[in-house]
Amino acid sequence: MDPVPPHPPHDHPPELPAAALSTGAVARRLGVSPTTLRSWERRYAIGPARREDGRHRRWTAEDIARLELMCRLTAQGVPPSEAARAAVGAAPGGSAAPEPAAAEPTAAPGGPNALPLGEVRPECRGLARAAVRLDAPAVEQLLDSAVAEHGLVTAWEEIIAPTLHAVGRKWASAGERYVEVEHLLSWHVSCALRRVRPAAEKLRSPSVLLACAPGEQHTLPMEALAAVLGERGLPVRMFGAALPAEALHEAVRRTGPRAAVLWSQSRTTADRALVRSVAAIEWGLRGARGHSALLLAGPGWGTGSPDPRTERLFGLRSGLTVIENALRSADHPEPATRTGPATGARA
Known part of the structure; x- marks a missing residue:
C-alpha cells in the first residue's frame, strides 16, 4: 500500500478522504468479523485515526495498513497484543517497526507464505486471510455474507472457488503444510452451501x-x-x-x-x-x-x-x-x- 503523505496543517480537522471504508467493508477485506475489529480497537487502541461525533467509523488507507500488518503477524503466531503494538509503531510517525505492507499491499497474511491469489475480489482476499488464521467464526461469517450479498453463483465463482484453488496450490507446493487450512475452509464451504434454503420443487419438474x-x-x-x-x-x-x-x-x-x-x-x-x-x-x-x-x-x-x-x-x-x-x-x-x-x- 502506498505510503500516505502527511496531512498539511489546517485550522480545522480535514474531511476524511472519499476512499475511507466502513467497518464492515474493512472486515470483509481483511477476513475478520466487525466484532473483532471493534474488540481490537477497544483492547489495543488500533482503531480509526479520526472519527467525528455522530458518524460511523471510517478507516483510511493508513488505518487499514495497520490492520493488515496486525493480521499478518497474528497469522504467524504473534500474540494479538504484541501484533497490535508492532502495527501501531509501524504507522508514519511511530517508532521503528516492521513497515506496513507497502511492498505487498494485497497479499494475504504471512509474507512469503501468503496464498497465491492473484487479482481477485477483496472478499476473496479477506476469506483467504481468515482461512490462513484458522479463524472459523470469521470464515463462516464471510461465506454467509458473500452468498447473501452476491448470490450463490457469483459467490462461488468469484470468491469461494478462487480461494479454494489458492489453498490447493499452496498445499501442493508446500508439502504437508496448509492441509489444516484446506480442511477448515472446505468444511465451512460445505456447511455454507447446505445452509442455502431450497425453493419448493416445481411440480412435474424433471430431476x-x-x-x-x-x-x-x-x-x-x-x-x-x-x-x-x-x-x-x-x-x-x-x-x-x-x-x-x-x-x-x-x-x-x-x-x-x-x-x-x-x-x-x-x-x-x-x-x-x-x-x-x-x-x-x-x-x-x-x-x-x-x-x-x-x-x-x-x-x-x-x-x-x-x-x-x-x-x-x-x-x-x-x-x-x-x-x-x-x-x-x-x-x-x-x-x-x-x-x-x-x-x-x-x-
Missing part, C-alpha cells in the same frame, strides 16, 4: 442426478451445483463422493433423471468406459423408454467429450445454462404426463 466418479473424493463443486439447483426449485438427487459404477447405473435407472452430472477432478478418476455405459442406459416403462443427458464436469475429463452422447460443463454459471437447456429439451421420449421416476425399471 437432476449429481455424483462424483468412482474413487473421486472432491465433492464441493457438486455441492455448489446442488445448492443452486435447489434454489431454483429443481429436484436434485445428490449421491456425493466416489459413487461406485454399479451404484451409478442403478441410480440412473431408478430415478430416470433428465440430466446426470458426473464430476471428475483428475484423470485417474475419469473413466471413459463408465461414461459410455452410463450414456447408453435407458429407463422407463416398455414402450416409453428415455435416456438421460449425461454431462461431464471437472478438469479430469479434459476439454473434449469421451462419447458423442455427452456434453462438457465448464463453470457453475455456464453449466446451469446447459442443464436448464437439457431440462427444457423436447428431445426426450418420456411422456409429459409422468410425475415420478420409473422406480425399479431396468434397461
Whole structure:
C-alpha cells in the first residue's frame, strides 16, 4: 500500500478522504468479523485515526495498513497484543517497526507464505486471510455474507472457488503444510452451501442426478451445483463422493433423471468406459423408454467429450445454462404426463 503523505496543517480537522471504508467493508477485506475489529480497537487502541461525533467509523488507507500488518503477524503466531503494538509503531510517525505492507499491499497474511491469489475480489482476499488464521467464526461469517450479498453463483465463482484453488496450490507446493487450512475452509464451504434454503420443487419438474466418479473424493463443486439447483426449485438427487459404477447405473435407472452430472477432478478418476455405459442406459416403462443427458464436469475429463452422447460443463454459471437447456429439451421420449421416476425399471 502506498505510503500516505502527511496531512498539511489546517485550522480545522480535514474531511476524511472519499476512499475511507466502513467497518464492515474493512472486515470483509481483511477476513475478520466487525466484532473483532471493534474488540481490537477497544483492547489495543488500533482503531480509526479520526472519527467525528455522530458518524460511523471510517478507516483510511493508513488505518487499514495497520490492520493488515496486525493480521499478518497474528497469522504467524504473534500474540494479538504484541501484533497490535508492532502495527501501531509501524504507522508514519511511530517508532521503528516492521513497515506496513507497502511492498505487498494485497497479499494475504504471512509474507512469503501468503496464498497465491492473484487479482481477485477483496472478499476473496479477506476469506483467504481468515482461512490462513484458522479463524472459523470469521470464515463462516464471510461465506454467509458473500452468498447473501452476491448470490450463490457469483459467490462461488468469484470468491469461494478462487480461494479454494489458492489453498490447493499452496498445499501442493508446500508439502504437508496448509492441509489444516484446506480442511477448515472446505468444511465451512460445505456447511455454507447446505445452509442455502431450497425453493419448493416445481411440480412435474424433471430431476437432476449429481455424483462424483468412482474413487473421486472432491465433492464441493457438486455441492455448489446442488445448492443452486435447489434454489431454483429443481429436484436434485445428490449421491456425493466416489459413487461406485454399479451404484451409478442403478441410480440412473431408478430415478430416470433428465440430466446426470458426473464430476471428475483428475484423470485417474475419469473413466471413459463408465461414461459410455452410463450414456447408453435407458429407463422407463416398455414402450416409453428415455435416456438421460449425461454431462461431464471437472478438469479430469479434459476439454473434449469421451462419447458423442455427452456434453462438457465448464463453470457453475455456464453449466446451469446447459442443464436448464437439457431440462427444457423436447428431445426426450418420456411422456409429459409422468410425475415420478420409473422406480425399479431396468434397461
